Amino acid sequence: MEAGLVAIVGLEHSLAWPAGLVWPGVQALPTDLREWLAAVETRLTPEAQWAFCAPSTRDIEVAVALIQVQRLQSRGEMIDRMDYLTAWTNPNECSHYTIASLLGTSRETVTKVVARWRSRRSQAAD
Secondary structure (H helix, E strand, C coil): CCEEEEEEEECCEEEEEECCCCCCCCHCCCCCHHHHHHHEEECCCCEECCCCCCHHHHHHHHHHHHHHHHCCCCCHHHHHHHHHHCCCCCHHHHHHHHHHHHCCHHHHHHHHHHHHHHHHHHHHHC
C-alpha cells in the first residue's frame, strides 16, 4: 500500500491494512491465520494507492505480526483470544491490566472471563 487503507474482509473478521506495508497475499500466511481470516474481498479507501510487488521474507514476517495483533484485539470471543495469547505469554502470570491492554479490552472484562478460561484449559488438559 502506498497511500490510504485497505480493508481485507473475511467471513467473520476483517483487517485494516495501512499504507507503507506490503500485503503478501492470503496464501503467504500461516494456515492458522489464513483460516481465522477466511478472506473473501478487499475494500479500498478513496485515497488508497497500491502497486504490485513480490513480498520479501521480511514483508511476510511484518504482515504476520500485524495480523496477530489485530487477531488479539478482534471482536472474537474473549476466551478464544486468551487462548491465542498463550502463543506469547502465560496469562496466569500477567496482571489483568496487562492482559486487558494486549487484548484491547477492560480489566473488568478480563476478570470476568479469566475463571472460565482457566476452567476450560484445565478440562482440556485432563
